Amino acid sequence: NQSEDKLIEYMDELEFLAFTAGASVDKRFTQRLTQPDSKTFVGKGKMEEIRDYVKEQKIGTVIFDDELSPSQLKNLEREMEVKVLDRTNLILDIFAQRAQTSYARTQVELAQYQYLLPRLTRMWTHLERQKGGIGMRGPGETEIETDRRIIRDRITLLKDKLKVIDKQMGTQRNNRGKMVRTALVGYTNVGKSTLMNALSKSDVFAENKLFATLDTTVRKVVIGNLPFLLTDTVGFIRKLPTQLVESFKSTLDEVREADLLIHVVDISHESFEDHVNSVNEILQEIDAHQKPMIMVFNKIDDFSYEKKDEDDLTPGSNKNISLEEWMKTWMAKSKFPTVFISALTKENFPEMKKMIYDEVHRIHISRFPYND
Ligand code: GDP
Known part of the structure:
Protein backbone atom coordinates (compact mmCIF):
# COMPACT_ATOMS: atom_id res chain seq x y z
CA ASN A 1 0.00 0.00 0.00
CA ARG A 176 32.16 39.48 -6.36
CA GLY A 177 32.26 40.97 -9.81
CA LYS A 178 30.74 39.79 -12.97
CA MET A 179 31.44 36.10 -12.74
CA VAL A 180 28.46 33.84 -13.34
CA ARG A 181 27.06 32.60 -10.06
CA THR A 182 25.90 29.04 -9.65
CA ALA A 183 24.37 27.50 -6.54
CA LEU A 184 24.06 23.89 -5.50
CA VAL A 185 20.60 23.17 -4.20
CA GLY A 186 19.04 19.93 -3.07
CA TYR A 187 17.56 17.93 -0.27
CA THR A 188 19.76 17.42 2.74
CA ASN A 189 22.40 14.66 2.47
CA VAL A 190 22.23 14.24 -1.31
CA GLY A 191 25.94 14.94 -1.83
CA LYS A 192 26.14 18.68 -2.45
CA SER A 193 29.27 19.16 -0.36
CA THR A 194 30.93 16.12 -1.89
CA LEU A 195 30.22 17.51 -5.35
CA MET A 196 31.46 20.95 -4.30
CA ASN A 197 34.72 19.41 -3.12
CA ALA A 198 35.10 17.40 -6.30
CA LEU A 199 34.48 20.41 -8.52
CA SER A 200 36.52 22.95 -6.62
CA LYS A 201 39.13 20.62 -5.13
CA SER A 202 38.37 22.26 -1.80
CA ASP A 203 37.68 20.67 1.50
CA VAL A 204 34.10 21.28 2.50
CA PHE A 205 32.76 19.25 5.41
CA ALA A 206 30.78 16.24 4.12
CA GLU A 207 29.16 13.78 6.44
CA ASN A 208 26.42 11.20 6.35
CA LYS A 209 24.23 13.23 8.63
CA LEU A 210 21.60 15.81 7.94
CA PHE A 211 22.49 19.46 7.53
CA ALA A 212 26.26 19.15 7.62
CA THR A 213 26.33 22.53 5.88
CA LEU A 214 24.64 25.52 7.46
CA ASP A 215 26.98 28.21 6.36
CA THR A 216 27.38 29.16 2.80
CA THR A 217 30.63 28.31 1.09
CA VAL A 218 31.53 30.08 -2.11
CA ARG A 219 34.33 28.78 -4.33
CA LYS A 220 35.74 29.81 -7.62
CA VAL A 221 35.63 26.97 -10.10
CA VAL A 222 37.21 26.86 -13.53
CA ILE A 223 35.97 24.56 -16.28
CA GLY A 224 37.59 24.88 -19.69
CA ASN A 225 39.17 28.27 -18.90
CA LEU A 226 35.81 29.65 -17.85
CA PRO A 227 35.80 30.79 -14.21
CA PHE A 228 32.56 30.98 -12.30
CA LEU A 229 31.37 30.95 -8.69
CA LEU A 230 29.91 27.89 -7.04
CA THR A 231 27.95 28.11 -3.79
CA ASP A 232 27.13 25.25 -1.47
CA THR A 233 24.27 26.09 0.83
CA VAL A 234 21.99 24.69 3.49
CA GLY A 235 20.14 21.53 2.48
CA PHE A 236 16.39 21.51 2.15
CA ILE A 237 14.00 19.17 3.89
CA ARG A 238 10.32 18.33 3.91
CA LYS A 239 8.45 20.68 6.24
CA LEU A 240 11.42 22.98 6.72
CA PRO A 241 10.36 25.14 9.68
CA THR A 242 9.12 28.50 8.42
CA GLN A 243 11.04 30.20 11.23
CA LEU A 244 14.22 28.87 9.61
CA VAL A 245 13.32 29.92 6.07
CA GLU A 246 12.80 33.41 7.43
CA SER A 247 15.94 33.77 9.48
CA PHE A 248 18.12 32.08 6.87
CA LYS A 249 17.13 34.76 4.42
CA SER A 250 20.64 35.83 3.58
CA THR A 251 21.87 32.27 3.19
CA LEU A 252 18.98 31.62 0.85
CA ASP A 253 19.74 34.89 -0.96
CA GLU A 254 22.70 33.04 -2.43
CA VAL A 255 20.17 30.81 -4.13
CA ARG A 256 17.83 33.65 -4.96
CA GLU A 257 20.57 35.65 -6.60
CA ALA A 258 22.29 32.81 -8.43
CA ASP A 259 22.34 32.80 -12.22
CA LEU A 260 22.16 29.03 -12.43
CA LEU A 261 20.95 26.38 -10.02
CA ILE A 262 22.50 22.94 -9.87
CA HIS A 263 19.81 20.75 -8.36
CA VAL A 264 21.44 17.67 -6.85
CA VAL A 265 19.27 14.60 -6.28
CA ASP A 266 20.18 11.42 -4.43
CA ILE A 267 18.77 8.87 -6.86
CA SER A 268 19.71 5.99 -4.57
CA HIS A 269 17.15 7.25 -2.06
CA GLU A 270 13.75 5.59 -2.22
CA SER A 271 11.89 8.89 -1.89
CA PHE A 272 14.01 10.90 -4.29
CA GLU A 273 10.96 12.08 -6.22
CA ASP A 274 9.43 13.49 -3.03
CA HIS A 275 12.75 15.19 -2.32
CA VAL A 276 12.71 16.83 -5.75
CA ASN A 277 9.20 18.11 -5.05
CA SER A 278 10.15 19.47 -1.61
CA VAL A 279 13.11 21.31 -3.09
CA ASN A 280 11.00 22.77 -5.89
CA GLU A 281 8.40 23.91 -3.35
CA ILE A 282 11.01 25.70 -1.28
CA LEU A 283 12.51 27.26 -4.42
CA GLN A 284 9.06 28.55 -5.19
CA GLU A 285 8.68 29.85 -1.63
CA ILE A 286 11.85 31.90 -1.95
CA ASP A 287 10.95 32.94 -5.49
CA ALA A 288 13.86 31.17 -7.17
CA HIS A 289 11.89 28.65 -9.20
CA GLN A 290 12.24 30.30 -12.58
CA LYS A 291 16.00 30.20 -12.82
CA PRO A 292 17.98 28.12 -15.28
CA MET A 293 18.69 24.77 -13.66
CA ILE A 294 20.68 21.62 -14.23
CA MET A 295 19.41 18.39 -12.71
CA VAL A 296 22.25 16.27 -11.35
CA PHE A 297 21.19 12.79 -10.29
CA ASN A 298 23.90 11.69 -7.89
CA LYS A 299 24.94 8.42 -6.20
CA ILE A 300 24.37 6.21 -9.24
CA ASP A 301 27.07 3.94 -7.77
CA ASP A 302 24.64 3.24 -4.93
CA PHE A 303 21.54 2.81 -7.07
CA SER A 304 20.21 -0.67 -6.44
CA TYR A 305 17.61 -2.28 -8.55
CA GLU A 306 16.16 -5.73 -8.52
CA LYS A 307 13.66 -6.89 -11.05
CA LYS A 308 10.73 -8.44 -9.24
CA ASP A 309 7.72 -10.43 -10.36
CA GLU A 310 4.63 -8.41 -11.13
CA ASP A 311 2.75 -9.76 -8.07
CA ASP A 312 5.73 -9.14 -5.88
CA LEU A 313 5.79 -5.42 -6.54
CA THR A 314 5.07 -2.90 -3.86
CA PRO A 315 2.99 -0.28 -5.60
CA GLY A 316 4.79 3.02 -5.73
CA SER A 317 8.15 1.49 -5.02
CA ASN A 318 11.16 2.71 -6.98
CA LYS A 319 13.07 -0.44 -6.55
CA ASN A 320 11.86 -2.22 -9.64
CA ILE A 321 12.73 0.51 -12.08
CA SER A 322 16.16 0.44 -13.61
CA LEU A 323 18.23 3.54 -14.15
CA GLU A 324 17.72 3.26 -17.91
CA GLU A 325 13.97 3.08 -17.40
CA TRP A 326 14.06 6.06 -15.04
CA MET A 327 15.83 8.10 -17.67
CA LYS A 328 12.83 7.61 -19.95
CA THR A 329 10.27 8.83 -17.42
CA TRP A 330 9.55 12.47 -16.53
CA MET A 331 13.29 12.98 -16.47
CA ALA A 332 13.39 12.71 -20.24
CA LYS A 333 10.68 15.33 -20.53
CA SER A 334 12.34 17.72 -18.09
CA LYS A 335 12.98 21.13 -19.56
CA PHE A 336 16.30 21.15 -17.74
CA PRO A 337 19.53 19.47 -18.82
CA THR A 338 19.88 16.24 -16.88
CA VAL A 339 22.92 14.17 -15.97
CA PHE A 340 23.54 11.04 -13.91
CA ILE A 341 26.72 10.93 -11.86
CA SER A 342 28.50 9.66 -8.81
CA ALA A 343 30.26 12.38 -6.85
CA LEU A 344 32.12 9.62 -5.08
CA THR A 345 33.51 7.64 -8.04
CA LYS A 346 33.33 10.64 -10.40
CA GLU A 347 31.46 8.60 -12.96
CA ASN A 348 30.12 10.78 -15.81
CA PHE A 349 32.00 13.82 -14.53
CA PRO A 350 33.14 14.90 -18.01
CA GLU A 351 29.52 14.90 -19.18
CA MET A 352 28.39 16.91 -16.15
CA LYS A 353 31.22 19.41 -16.49
CA LYS A 354 30.41 19.93 -20.15
CA MET A 355 26.80 20.55 -19.21
CA ILE A 356 27.73 23.08 -16.53
CA TYR A 357 30.22 24.71 -18.89
CA ASP A 358 27.60 25.07 -21.62
CA GLU A 359 25.08 26.68 -19.29
CA VAL A 360 27.60 29.00 -17.62
CA HIS A 361 29.01 29.93 -21.01
CA ARG A 362 25.54 30.69 -22.37
CA ILE A 363 24.84 33.01 -19.40
CA HIS A 364 28.29 34.58 -19.70
CA ILE A 365 27.80 35.28 -23.42
CA SER A 366 24.38 36.79 -22.86
CA ARG A 367 26.01 39.18 -20.42
CA PHE A 368 29.11 40.05 -22.44
CA PRO A 369 28.14 39.52 -26.06
CA TYR A 370 31.15 41.37 -27.46
CA ASN A 371 34.16 40.19 -25.57
CA ASP A 372 34.19 36.44 -25.69
P1 GDP B 1 24.98 17.27 1.47
O1 GDP B 1 24.27 17.25 2.78
O2 GDP B 1 24.03 17.33 0.33
O3 GDP B 1 26.06 18.30 1.38
O4 GDP B 1 25.66 15.82 1.32
P2 GDP B 1 27.18 15.39 1.61
O5 GDP B 1 28.08 15.84 0.53
O6 GDP B 1 27.52 15.75 3.01
O7 GDP B 1 27.03 13.82 1.46
C1 GDP B 1 26.15 13.06 2.25
C2 GDP B 1 26.60 11.62 2.28
O8 GDP B 1 26.45 11.03 0.99
C3 GDP B 1 28.06 11.45 2.65
O9 GDP B 1 28.18 10.31 3.46
C4 GDP B 1 28.75 11.24 1.31
O10 GDP B 1 29.93 10.49 1.42
C5 GDP B 1 27.68 10.47 0.56
N1 GDP B 1 27.80 10.64 -0.90
C6 GDP B 1 27.92 11.79 -1.59
N2 GDP B 1 28.00 11.55 -2.92
C7 GDP B 1 27.91 10.20 -3.08
C8 GDP B 1 27.91 9.33 -4.23
O11 GDP B 1 28.01 9.70 -5.39
N3 GDP B 1 27.76 8.00 -3.96
C9 GDP B 1 27.62 7.51 -2.70
N4 GDP B 1 27.51 6.19 -2.56
N5 GDP B 1 27.64 8.29 -1.61
C10 GDP B 1 27.76 9.63 -1.78
Whole structure:
Protein backbone atom coordinates (compact mmCIF):
# COMPACT_ATOMS: atom_id res chain seq x y z
CA ASN A 1 0.00 0.00 0.00
CA GLN A 2 1.48 3.25 -1.15
CA SER A 3 0.52 5.50 1.75
CA GLU A 4 1.88 2.86 4.14
CA ASP A 5 5.21 3.04 2.28
CA LYS A 6 5.21 6.81 2.62
CA LEU A 7 4.55 6.51 6.33
CA ILE A 8 7.57 4.23 6.75
CA GLU A 9 9.73 6.61 4.74
CA TYR A 10 8.62 9.58 6.81
CA MET A 11 9.39 7.69 10.00
CA ASP A 12 12.77 6.62 8.58
CA GLU A 13 13.57 10.25 7.92
CA LEU A 14 12.42 11.31 11.37
CA GLU A 15 14.59 8.61 12.90
CA PHE A 16 17.55 9.85 10.86
CA LEU A 17 16.87 13.38 12.11
CA ALA A 18 16.75 12.08 15.69
CA PHE A 19 20.01 10.22 15.10
CA THR A 20 21.59 13.38 13.71
CA ALA A 21 20.48 15.23 16.85
CA GLY A 22 22.14 12.56 18.97
CA ALA A 23 19.19 10.41 20.04
CA SER A 24 18.51 6.74 19.44
CA VAL A 25 15.00 5.64 18.62
CA ASP A 26 13.46 2.82 20.62
CA LYS A 27 10.03 2.41 19.06
CA ARG A 28 7.70 3.93 16.48
CA PHE A 29 4.03 4.63 16.90
CA THR A 30 1.76 5.52 14.01
CA GLN A 31 -1.90 6.31 13.78
CA ARG A 32 -4.23 6.95 10.90
CA LEU A 33 -6.55 9.89 11.56
CA THR A 34 -8.46 12.04 9.08
CA GLN A 35 -7.05 14.98 10.95
CA PRO A 36 -4.89 15.37 14.03
CA ASP A 37 -6.65 15.71 17.38
CA SER A 38 -6.74 19.43 18.19
CA LYS A 39 -5.84 18.84 21.83
CA THR A 40 -3.40 15.95 21.77
CA PHE A 41 -2.46 15.43 18.09
CA VAL A 42 -2.95 11.64 18.43
CA GLY A 43 -6.14 10.11 19.78
CA LYS A 44 -6.66 9.41 23.46
CA GLY A 45 -6.14 5.65 23.17
CA LYS A 46 -2.89 6.07 21.24
CA MET A 47 -1.66 8.63 23.72
CA GLU A 48 -2.27 6.21 26.59
CA GLU A 49 -0.49 3.46 24.70
CA ILE A 50 2.54 5.72 24.24
CA ARG A 51 2.38 6.88 27.86
CA ASP A 52 2.37 3.32 29.19
CA TYR A 53 5.23 2.29 26.95
CA VAL A 54 7.29 5.33 27.88
CA LYS A 55 6.76 4.64 31.57
CA GLU A 56 7.56 0.97 31.33
CA GLN A 57 10.70 1.42 29.24
CA LYS A 58 11.81 4.63 30.96
CA ILE A 59 11.94 6.53 27.65
CA GLY A 60 13.21 10.10 27.93
CA THR A 61 11.63 11.83 24.96
CA VAL A 62 8.74 11.39 22.53
CA ILE A 63 9.19 12.96 19.09
CA PHE A 64 6.32 13.88 16.74
CA ASP A 65 6.77 14.20 12.97
CA ASP A 66 4.90 17.47 12.71
CA GLU A 67 4.84 20.88 14.29
CA LEU A 68 2.59 20.67 17.36
CA SER A 69 0.58 23.65 18.48
CA PRO A 70 1.68 25.14 21.81
CA SER A 71 -1.37 23.67 23.53
CA GLN A 72 -0.92 20.22 21.98
CA LEU A 73 2.64 20.23 23.23
CA LYS A 74 1.57 21.25 26.70
CA ASN A 75 -1.26 18.72 26.89
CA LEU A 76 0.91 15.87 25.66
CA GLU A 77 3.66 16.58 28.15
CA ARG A 78 1.21 16.85 30.98
CA GLU A 79 -0.66 13.66 30.12
CA MET A 80 2.34 11.51 29.22
CA GLU A 81 4.71 12.98 31.80
CA VAL A 82 7.61 12.92 29.38
CA LYS A 83 9.53 15.46 27.34
CA VAL A 84 7.82 15.99 23.97
CA LEU A 85 9.61 17.29 20.90
CA ASP A 86 8.06 18.14 17.58
CA ARG A 87 9.69 18.04 14.16
CA THR A 88 10.35 21.77 14.15
CA ASN A 89 12.07 21.73 17.50
CA LEU A 90 14.16 18.73 16.46
CA ILE A 91 15.31 20.45 13.26
CA LEU A 92 16.01 23.68 15.16
CA ASP A 93 18.09 21.69 17.61
CA ILE A 94 20.16 20.14 14.82
CA PHE A 95 20.68 23.56 13.30
CA ALA A 96 21.78 24.87 16.70
CA GLN A 97 24.31 22.07 17.06
CA ARG A 98 25.62 22.60 13.55
CA ALA A 99 25.88 26.38 13.48
CA GLN A 100 29.57 27.15 13.11
CA THR A 101 29.81 30.87 12.56
CA SER A 102 28.32 33.65 14.63
CA TYR A 103 26.16 34.49 11.62
CA ALA A 104 24.62 31.01 11.48
CA ARG A 105 24.24 31.00 15.25
CA THR A 106 22.39 34.32 15.11
CA GLN A 107 20.04 32.98 12.43
CA VAL A 108 19.31 29.82 14.38
CA GLU A 109 18.89 31.71 17.64
CA LEU A 110 16.31 33.97 16.06
CA ALA A 111 14.39 30.98 14.69
CA GLN A 112 14.53 29.30 18.10
CA TYR A 113 13.18 32.34 19.92
CA GLN A 114 10.37 32.67 17.42
CA TYR A 115 9.48 29.05 18.04
CA LEU A 116 9.84 29.49 21.77
CA LEU A 117 7.78 32.63 22.29
CA PRO A 118 4.28 31.12 22.03
CA ARG A 119 5.44 28.06 23.98
CA LEU A 120 7.04 29.89 26.84
CA THR A 121 4.88 28.68 29.74
CA ARG A 122 5.51 25.08 28.87
CA MET A 123 9.27 25.49 28.59
CA TRP A 124 9.27 27.21 31.93
CA THR A 125 7.80 24.34 33.95
CA HIS A 126 9.85 21.76 32.15
CA LEU A 127 13.13 23.51 32.48
CA GLU A 128 12.58 23.46 36.17
CA ARG A 129 12.15 19.72 36.10
CA GLN A 130 14.66 18.51 33.58
CA LYS A 131 17.57 20.39 32.21
CA GLY A 132 19.56 19.68 29.05
CA GLY A 133 19.02 17.21 26.24
CA ILE A 134 17.67 17.63 22.75
CA GLY A 135 15.45 20.62 22.22
CA MET A 136 16.78 22.28 25.34
CA ARG A 137 19.91 23.75 23.86
CA GLY A 138 20.35 27.34 22.85
CA PRO A 139 17.98 29.96 24.08
CA GLY A 140 16.21 28.65 27.07
CA GLU A 141 18.85 27.93 29.61
CA THR A 142 19.39 31.49 30.78
CA GLU A 143 16.71 33.79 29.49
CA ILE A 144 13.71 31.54 29.85
CA GLU A 145 13.16 32.34 33.53
CA THR A 146 12.65 35.96 32.68
CA ASP A 147 9.59 36.96 30.72
CA ARG A 148 8.15 37.24 27.26
CA ARG A 149 9.10 40.85 26.91
CA ILE A 150 12.76 40.09 27.24
CA ILE A 151 12.45 37.41 24.56
CA ARG A 152 10.66 39.87 22.30
CA ASP A 153 13.42 42.42 22.85
CA ARG A 154 15.95 39.75 22.05
CA ILE A 155 14.11 38.91 18.81
CA THR A 156 14.17 42.57 17.81
CA LEU A 157 17.85 42.75 18.62
CA LEU A 158 18.69 39.63 16.61
CA LYS A 159 16.65 40.88 13.68
CA ASP A 160 18.57 44.16 13.73
CA LYS A 161 21.84 42.29 13.98
CA LEU A 162 20.89 40.11 11.01
CA LYS A 163 19.82 43.15 9.02
CA VAL A 164 23.30 44.60 9.40
CA ILE A 165 24.96 41.32 8.41
CA ASP A 166 22.51 40.82 5.54
CA LYS A 167 23.48 44.20 4.19
CA GLN A 168 27.17 43.39 4.48
CA MET A 169 26.62 40.06 2.75
CA GLY A 170 24.67 41.81 0.00
CA THR A 171 27.56 44.20 -0.56
CA GLN A 172 29.97 41.27 -0.54
CA ARG A 173 27.91 39.52 -3.18
CA ASN A 174 27.88 42.66 -5.32
CA ASN A 175 31.62 42.95 -5.01
CA ARG A 176 32.16 39.48 -6.36
CA GLY A 177 32.26 40.97 -9.81
CA LYS A 178 30.74 39.79 -12.97
CA MET A 179 31.44 36.10 -12.74
CA VAL A 180 28.46 33.84 -13.34
CA ARG A 181 27.06 32.60 -10.06
CA THR A 182 25.90 29.04 -9.65
CA ALA A 183 24.37 27.50 -6.54
CA LEU A 184 24.06 23.89 -5.50
CA VAL A 185 20.60 23.17 -4.20
CA GLY A 186 19.04 19.93 -3.07
CA TYR A 187 17.56 17.93 -0.27
CA THR A 188 19.76 17.42 2.74
CA ASN A 189 22.40 14.66 2.47
CA VAL A 190 22.23 14.24 -1.31
CA GLY A 191 25.94 14.94 -1.83
CA LYS A 192 26.14 18.68 -2.45
CA SER A 193 29.27 19.16 -0.36
CA THR A 194 30.93 16.12 -1.89
CA LEU A 195 30.22 17.51 -5.35
CA MET A 196 31.46 20.95 -4.30
CA ASN A 197 34.72 19.41 -3.12
CA ALA A 198 35.10 17.40 -6.30
CA LEU A 199 34.48 20.41 -8.52
CA SER A 200 36.52 22.95 -6.62
CA LYS A 201 39.13 20.62 -5.13
CA SER A 202 38.37 22.26 -1.80
CA ASP A 203 37.68 20.67 1.50
CA VAL A 204 34.10 21.28 2.50
CA PHE A 205 32.76 19.25 5.41
CA ALA A 206 30.78 16.24 4.12
CA GLU A 207 29.16 13.78 6.44
CA ASN A 208 26.42 11.20 6.35
CA LYS A 209 24.23 13.23 8.63
CA LEU A 210 21.60 15.81 7.94
CA PHE A 211 22.49 19.46 7.53
CA ALA A 212 26.26 19.15 7.62
CA THR A 213 26.33 22.53 5.88
CA LEU A 214 24.64 25.52 7.46
CA ASP A 215 26.98 28.21 6.36
CA THR A 216 27.38 29.16 2.80
CA THR A 217 30.63 28.31 1.09
CA VAL A 218 31.53 30.08 -2.11
CA ARG A 219 34.33 28.78 -4.33
CA LYS A 220 35.74 29.81 -7.62
CA VAL A 221 35.63 26.97 -10.10
CA VAL A 222 37.21 26.86 -13.53
CA ILE A 223 35.97 24.56 -16.28
CA GLY A 224 37.59 24.88 -19.69
CA ASN A 225 39.17 28.27 -18.90
CA LEU A 226 35.81 29.65 -17.85
CA PRO A 227 35.80 30.79 -14.21
CA PHE A 228 32.56 30.98 -12.30
CA LEU A 229 31.37 30.95 -8.69
CA LEU A 230 29.91 27.89 -7.04
CA THR A 231 27.95 28.11 -3.79
CA ASP A 232 27.13 25.25 -1.47
CA THR A 233 24.27 26.09 0.83
CA VAL A 234 21.99 24.69 3.49
CA GLY A 235 20.14 21.53 2.48
CA PHE A 236 16.39 21.51 2.15
CA ILE A 237 14.00 19.17 3.89
CA ARG A 238 10.32 18.33 3.91
CA LYS A 239 8.45 20.68 6.24
CA LEU A 240 11.42 22.98 6.72
CA PRO A 241 10.36 25.14 9.68
CA THR A 242 9.12 28.50 8.42
CA GLN A 243 11.04 30.20 11.23
CA LEU A 244 14.22 28.87 9.61
CA VAL A 245 13.32 29.92 6.07
CA GLU A 246 12.80 33.41 7.43
CA SER A 247 15.94 33.77 9.48
CA PHE A 248 18.12 32.08 6.87
CA LYS A 249 17.13 34.76 4.42
CA SER A 250 20.64 35.83 3.58
CA THR A 251 21.87 32.27 3.19
CA LEU A 252 18.98 31.62 0.85
CA ASP A 253 19.74 34.89 -0.96
CA GLU A 254 22.70 33.04 -2.43
CA VAL A 255 20.17 30.81 -4.13
CA ARG A 256 17.83 33.65 -4.96
CA GLU A 257 20.57 35.65 -6.60
CA ALA A 258 22.29 32.81 -8.43
CA ASP A 259 22.34 32.80 -12.22
CA LEU A 260 22.16 29.03 -12.43
CA LEU A 261 20.95 26.38 -10.02
CA ILE A 262 22.50 22.94 -9.87
CA HIS A 263 19.81 20.75 -8.36
CA VAL A 264 21.44 17.67 -6.85
CA VAL A 265 19.27 14.60 -6.28
CA ASP A 266 20.18 11.42 -4.43
CA ILE A 267 18.77 8.87 -6.86
CA SER A 268 19.71 5.99 -4.57
CA HIS A 269 17.15 7.25 -2.06
CA GLU A 270 13.75 5.59 -2.22
CA SER A 271 11.89 8.89 -1.89
CA PHE A 272 14.01 10.90 -4.29
CA GLU A 273 10.96 12.08 -6.22
CA ASP A 274 9.43 13.49 -3.03
CA HIS A 275 12.75 15.19 -2.32
CA VAL A 276 12.71 16.83 -5.75
CA ASN A 277 9.20 18.11 -5.05
CA SER A 278 10.15 19.47 -1.61
CA VAL A 279 13.11 21.31 -3.09
CA ASN A 280 11.00 22.77 -5.89
CA GLU A 281 8.40 23.91 -3.35
CA ILE A 282 11.01 25.70 -1.28
CA LEU A 283 12.51 27.26 -4.42
CA GLN A 284 9.06 28.55 -5.19
CA GLU A 285 8.68 29.85 -1.63
CA ILE A 286 11.85 31.90 -1.95
CA ASP A 287 10.95 32.94 -5.49
CA ALA A 288 13.86 31.17 -7.17
CA HIS A 289 11.89 28.65 -9.20
CA GLN A 290 12.24 30.30 -12.58
CA LYS A 291 16.00 30.20 -12.82
CA PRO A 292 17.98 28.12 -15.28
CA MET A 293 18.69 24.77 -13.66
CA ILE A 294 20.68 21.62 -14.23
CA MET A 295 19.41 18.39 -12.71
CA VAL A 296 22.25 16.27 -11.35
CA PHE A 297 21.19 12.79 -10.29
CA ASN A 298 23.90 11.69 -7.89
CA LYS A 299 24.94 8.42 -6.20
CA ILE A 300 24.37 6.21 -9.24
CA ASP A 301 27.07 3.94 -7.77
CA ASP A 302 24.64 3.24 -4.93
CA PHE A 303 21.54 2.81 -7.07
CA SER A 304 20.21 -0.67 -6.44
CA TYR A 305 17.61 -2.28 -8.55
CA GLU A 306 16.16 -5.73 -8.52
CA LYS A 307 13.66 -6.89 -11.05
CA LYS A 308 10.73 -8.44 -9.24
CA ASP A 309 7.72 -10.43 -10.36
CA GLU A 310 4.63 -8.41 -11.13
CA ASP A 311 2.75 -9.76 -8.07
CA ASP A 312 5.73 -9.14 -5.88
CA LEU A 313 5.79 -5.42 -6.54
CA THR A 314 5.07 -2.90 -3.86
CA PRO A 315 2.99 -0.28 -5.60
CA GLY A 316 4.79 3.02 -5.73
CA SER A 317 8.15 1.49 -5.02
CA ASN A 318 11.16 2.71 -6.98
CA LYS A 319 13.07 -0.44 -6.55
CA ASN A 320 11.86 -2.22 -9.64
CA ILE A 321 12.73 0.51 -12.08
CA SER A 322 16.16 0.44 -13.61
CA LEU A 323 18.23 3.54 -14.15
CA GLU A 324 17.72 3.26 -17.91
CA GLU A 325 13.97 3.08 -17.40
CA TRP A 326 14.06 6.06 -15.04
CA MET A 327 15.83 8.10 -17.67
CA LYS A 328 12.83 7.61 -19.95
CA THR A 329 10.27 8.83 -17.42
CA TRP A 330 9.55 12.47 -16.53
CA MET A 331 13.29 12.98 -16.47
CA ALA A 332 13.39 12.71 -20.24
CA LYS A 333 10.68 15.33 -20.53
CA SER A 334 12.34 17.72 -18.09
CA LYS A 335 12.98 21.13 -19.56
CA PHE A 336 16.30 21.15 -17.74
CA PRO A 337 19.53 19.47 -18.82
CA THR A 338 19.88 16.24 -16.88
CA VAL A 339 22.92 14.17 -15.97
CA PHE A 340 23.54 11.04 -13.91
CA ILE A 341 26.72 10.93 -11.86
CA SER A 342 28.50 9.66 -8.81
CA ALA A 343 30.26 12.38 -6.85
CA LEU A 344 32.12 9.62 -5.08
CA THR A 345 33.51 7.64 -8.04
CA LYS A 346 33.33 10.64 -10.40
CA GLU A 347 31.46 8.60 -12.96
CA ASN A 348 30.12 10.78 -15.81
CA PHE A 349 32.00 13.82 -14.53
CA PRO A 350 33.14 14.90 -18.01
CA GLU A 351 29.52 14.90 -19.18
CA MET A 352 28.39 16.91 -16.15
CA LYS A 353 31.22 19.41 -16.49
CA LYS A 354 30.41 19.93 -20.15
CA MET A 355 26.80 20.55 -19.21
CA ILE A 356 27.73 23.08 -16.53
CA TYR A 357 30.22 24.71 -18.89
CA ASP A 358 27.60 25.07 -21.62
CA GLU A 359 25.08 26.68 -19.29
CA VAL A 360 27.60 29.00 -17.62
CA HIS A 361 29.01 29.93 -21.01
CA ARG A 362 25.54 30.69 -22.37
CA ILE A 363 24.84 33.01 -19.40
CA HIS A 364 28.29 34.58 -19.70
CA ILE A 365 27.80 35.28 -23.42
CA SER A 366 24.38 36.79 -22.86
CA ARG A 367 26.01 39.18 -20.42
CA PHE A 368 29.11 40.05 -22.44
CA PRO A 369 28.14 39.52 -26.06
CA TYR A 370 31.15 41.37 -27.46
CA ASN A 371 34.16 40.19 -25.57
CA ASP A 372 34.19 36.44 -25.69
P1 GDP B 1 24.98 17.27 1.47
O1 GDP B 1 24.27 17.25 2.78
O2 GDP B 1 24.03 17.33 0.33
O3 GDP B 1 26.06 18.30 1.38
O4 GDP B 1 25.66 15.82 1.32
P2 GDP B 1 27.18 15.39 1.61
O5 GDP B 1 28.08 15.84 0.53
O6 GDP B 1 27.52 15.75 3.01
O7 GDP B 1 27.03 13.82 1.46
C1 GDP B 1 26.15 13.06 2.25
C2 GDP B 1 26.60 11.62 2.28
O8 GDP B 1 26.45 11.03 0.99
C3 GDP B 1 28.06 11.45 2.65
O9 GDP B 1 28.18 10.31 3.46
C4 GDP B 1 28.75 11.24 1.31
O10 GDP B 1 29.93 10.49 1.42
C5 GDP B 1 27.68 10.47 0.56
N1 GDP B 1 27.80 10.64 -0.90
C6 GDP B 1 27.92 11.79 -1.59
N2 GDP B 1 28.00 11.55 -2.92
C7 GDP B 1 27.91 10.20 -3.08
C8 GDP B 1 27.91 9.33 -4.23
O11 GDP B 1 28.01 9.70 -5.39
N3 GDP B 1 27.76 8.00 -3.96
C9 GDP B 1 27.62 7.51 -2.70
N4 GDP B 1 27.51 6.19 -2.56
N5 GDP B 1 27.64 8.29 -1.61
C10 GDP B 1 27.76 9.63 -1.78
